[in-house]
Amino acid sequence: MLETTALGQHPVDITDQSFETLGLSEAALKLINHVGFKNPTPIQSAVIPTAIQGRDIIGLAQTGSGKTAAFVLPLTERLLHGSGLRGLILCPTREIALQTKAFLDLFGKHHRLNTVCIIGGVSMGPQIRDLQKRPDIIVATPGRLVDHMERGFVRLDKIEELVLDEADHMLDLGFMPQLKAILRKVPQKRHTMMFSATMPATIASLAQQFLHNPFRVDILPKGRAAEGITHRLYLVDKENKKNCLLALLHLELGSTLVFTRTKRDTDWICRILQKEGHPVTSMHSDRSQRERINALYGFRKGQHRILVATDIASRGLDVSGIQHIVNYDIPATVEDYIHRAGRTARIGALGLVSTIATWLDKTMVRDIERALGKTLPRCTVAGVKPYVELPVVRHFGRRPARRGRR
Numbered sequence: 131m132l133e134t135t136a137l138g139q140h141p142v143d144i145t146d147q148s149f150e151t152l153g154l155s156e157a158a159l160k161l162i163n164h165v166g167f168k169n170p171t172p173i174q175s176a177v178i179p180t181a182i183q184g185r186d187i188i189g190l191a192q193t194g195s196g197k198t199a200a201f202v203l204p205l206t207e208r209l210l211h212g213s214g215l216r217g218l219i220l221c222p223t224r225e226i227a228l229q230t231k232a233f234l235d236l237f238g239k240h241h242r243l244n245t246v247c248i249i250g251g252v253s254m255g256p257q258i259r260d261l262q263k264r265p266d267i268i269v270a271t272p273g274r275l276v277d278h279m280e281r282g283f284v285r286l287d288k289i290e291e292l293v294l295d296e297a298d299h300m301l302d303l304g305f306m307p308q309l310k311a312i313l314r315k316v317p318q319k320r321h322t323m324m325f326s327a328t329m330p331a332t333i334a335s336l337a338q339q340f341l342h343n344p345f346r347v348d349i350l351p352k353g354r355a356a357e358g359i360t361h362r363l364y365l366v367d368k369e370n371k372k373n374c375l376l377a378l379l380h381l382e383l384g385s386t387l388v389f390t391r392t393k394r395d396t397d398w399i400c401r402i403l404q405k406e407g408h409p410v411t412s413m414h415s416d417r418s419q420r421e422r423i424n425a426l427y428g429f430r431k432g433q434h435r436i437l438v439a440t441d442i443a444s445r446g447l448d449v450s451g452i453q454h455i456v457n458y459d460i461p462a463t464v465e466d467y468i469h470r471a472g473r474t475a476r477i478g479a480l481g482l483v484s485t486i487a488t489w490l491d492k493t494m495v496r497d498i499e500r501a502l503g504k505t506l507p508r509c510t511v512a513g514v515k516p517y518v519e520l521p522v523v524r525h526f527g528r529r530p531a532r533r534g535r536r
Contacts, residue, residue, distance in 0.1 A: 147169070147170055147175045148169060148170070149162050149167065149169070149170055151179075152170060152174070152175065152178040152179045152182075153178070153179045153182045153183075154178065154182075154203060154207060155207060155210070157240040157241070158203060158206070158207060158237070158240060160240075161236075161237060161240050162203075165236065167199070170196070171195055171196035171199075171200075172195070172349050173189060173191045173195050173196055173197050173200045173347060173349045174196050174197075174199055174200045174203075176189075176200075176347040176349075177189055177197075177200040177201065177204070177323070177347055178200060178203055178204050180345050180347075181200075181201065181204035181205075181208075181321070181323060182204045182207055182208065184208070184321050185321075185343070185344070185345050186321065186322045186323070186324075186341045186342050186343065186344040186345065187201075187322075187323040187324065187325075187344060187345055187346075187347065188324050188325075188326070188337055188341065188344045188345070188346045188347070189201075189323065189324070189325040189326070189346075189347045189349075190325075190326060190327070190328075190329060190346070190347065190348045190349060191325065191327070191347070191349040192327055192349075192468070192469070192472040195349055197295075197325050198229070198230060198233050198295075199233070199237070200325075201219075201293050201295070201323045201325065202230070202233050202234055202237050202238075203237060204323075205217055205219075205267075205291045205293065205323075206234070206237055206238045206240075206241050206243055207241075208290070208291055208321065209241065209243060209266060209267070209290065209291060210241050212290075213264070213266070214264055214266070214288055215264065215265060215266065215267075215268060215284075215285070215286075215288055215289070216266060216267070216288055216289060216290040216291060217243075217266060217267035217268070217289070217290065217291040217292075217293075218267070218268050218270070218286065218289050218291070218292050218293070218312075218316065219234075219267065219268070219269045219270070219292075219293040219295060220270060220271070220272055220275070220292075220293065220294050220295065220300065220309070220312065221269065221270070221271055221295050221296065221300075222271070222295070222296045222299040222300040222302075222303055222305070223271065223299075223303075223442065224249040224250065224251055224271060224419055224422070225422065225426060225442075226295065226296065227247055227248075227249050227269050227270060227271055228247060228249070228423065230269050230295065231245055231246075231247040231269045234267060234269065238266075238267065243266040243267055244263065244264075244265045244266050244267070245265060245266065245267040245268070245269060246260040246261060246263075246265040246267075246268055246269070247268075247269045247270070248261075248268055248269070248270035248271070248274050248275050248278060248284075249270065249271045249274055249419070250271055250273055250274040250277075250419075251418065251419035251422075252419050252420075254274075254277070254278070257274075257278065257283075258278075258283055261278065261283050261284060267291075268284070272300060272305040272308035272309055272312060273305065273308055275308070275312060276308045276311055276312065279311070279312070279315065285315075286312065286315040286316045287315070287316075287317060288317070289316040289317060289320055290317075290320055290321060291320070291321050291323075292316055292320055292321070292322045292323070293322075293323045293324075293325070294309075294322070294323070294324040294325065295325050296325060296326065296327065297324050297325065297326045297333055297336065298326040298327055298328045298329075298330065298332075298333055299327070301330075301332050301333070301336075306332070309336070313339075313340050322340065322341050322342075322344075324336070324337060324341060324344070327465070327468075327469065328465060357475070358475035358479060358480045358481060359471055359474060359475045359480075359481050359482070359483055360480075360481070360482045360483070361471075361483050361485070361502065361504075361506050361507070362482065362483070362484045362485070362506065362507055362509045363484075363485050363487060363495065363506035363507065363508055363509065364378070364484060364485065364486045364487070364508075364509055364510065364511065364514075364516070365487055365488070365489075365508060365516055365517040365518075366486060366487075366488065366514060366515070366516060366517050367488060367489075367515070367517050368488045368490075370514050370515060371458065371486050371488070372399075372402065373513065373514050374486050374511060374514045375388070375399070375456060375458055375486060376402075376403075376406060377511040377512065377513060377514055378454075378456055378484055378486075378511060379403070379408060379436065379456075381511065382453070382454045382482065382484075383435075384435075384453030384454050385429075385432070385435060385449075385451055385452050385453050385454070386435060386436045386437070386452070386453070386454040386455075386456060387436075387437050387439065387452050387454070387455050387456070387470075387473050387474075388436060388437070388438045388439070388456045388458055389439060389440070389441065389455070389456065389457050389458060389459065389461070389470050390438060390439070390440055390458050390459050391440070391459035391462070392440065392459075393414040393415065393416050393440055395458070395459065396412050396413075396414045396438050396439060396440055397412060397414075399412075399438050399458060400412040400438045403436060403438070408435065408436055409433065409434045409435045409436065410434055410435070410436040410437070410438060411424075411425040411428050411429060411434040411436075411437055411438075412425060412437065412438040412439065413425045413426065413437060413438075413439045413440075413442065414439060414440045414442055415440070415442055425437065426449070429449060430449050441461070441466055441469075441470070449473070450476060450479075451479075452473050452474045452476075452481065453474060453480075453481060453482065454474065454481070454482045454483075454484065455470055455471060455473055455474050455481065455482070455483045455484070456484045456485075456486070457470060457483070457484070457485040457486060457487075458486055459486075460485055460486075460487050460491040460494050460495070461494070462494075464494075464497050464498055464501045467485075467498050467501075468501070470483070471483045484509075485498075485506065488517060489517055
């Protein structure tokens, strides 16, 4: 049976809390103060005290809600005593794993916890050497972790703390067999936290199989984007999409993330923007791990104002200060729109989402508007001819008779 806490409807008060009230150690509180965290986000307020007590967690929240700290802080507190591999965090992508590792390096050091990152796309040799140093925590993508398990480099029989981050995304990427192989190797007696942006039947089934009496934290209602986001829609003919994008990038000068549907379009748009003199980089799944790390680093540090990416970046991209999201291609699903939009307006900030659409996208536009509960404002930019929506004409009453038939 699941207990639920959600904004506006919850059995525990998660408002007006401070980190001092969440049961964290003095060492953790000093570090929190040092890095500049002021007040816990709703998911942190709900998850941290419950997780510290050892209850399994299902957390439904978008990236940018502060969920990484929500599981890292209680995990490091609970691993304070002991040695050897006791913590495992599974992530869907290399980028999310690297970002989580960086967070653990910061918040785990006050407990002298050693963390290693096990991801694909890089040599196994350095990872094997890191594993031989007997880390306390592994952050891994499922596929590469199973590779190490099959070669005998990793044993999971002493795991005490297990985190499944963005579980729905891991299933979307086809990691269910690897997840089940991993979960069969960890002890049944353990503490588990699972985080997901959605709750499809597959996630509910996974929770029922591998979590014990979990406490459910539901921060954002399904289909809702974060507060603080301004949504705009630019309806154009297909041949005008490029010019619309260029005009938008000249109008909005802040840090910008441009989403495309294909890797080919990502490279093509990046070349166009480079020719226009924009500081731009790109990221998609065909790029090597080093190229992806360099692109993300340059974007995060402000060396590149614009990042062009496929949906690989819509989940888990942890870059603060992104002011503008441009959907050059409308996303395939409403959930993808929500995830893309979630890269801006993080933790109370403001952001802008501009979607470029053609008449072929009208069904998805309608689905997005229905999910958001509002009409996307139709906007135009100078020099780009808009596509004019024809009004829908509905005929009521009897249908006119067809001539020539009896």
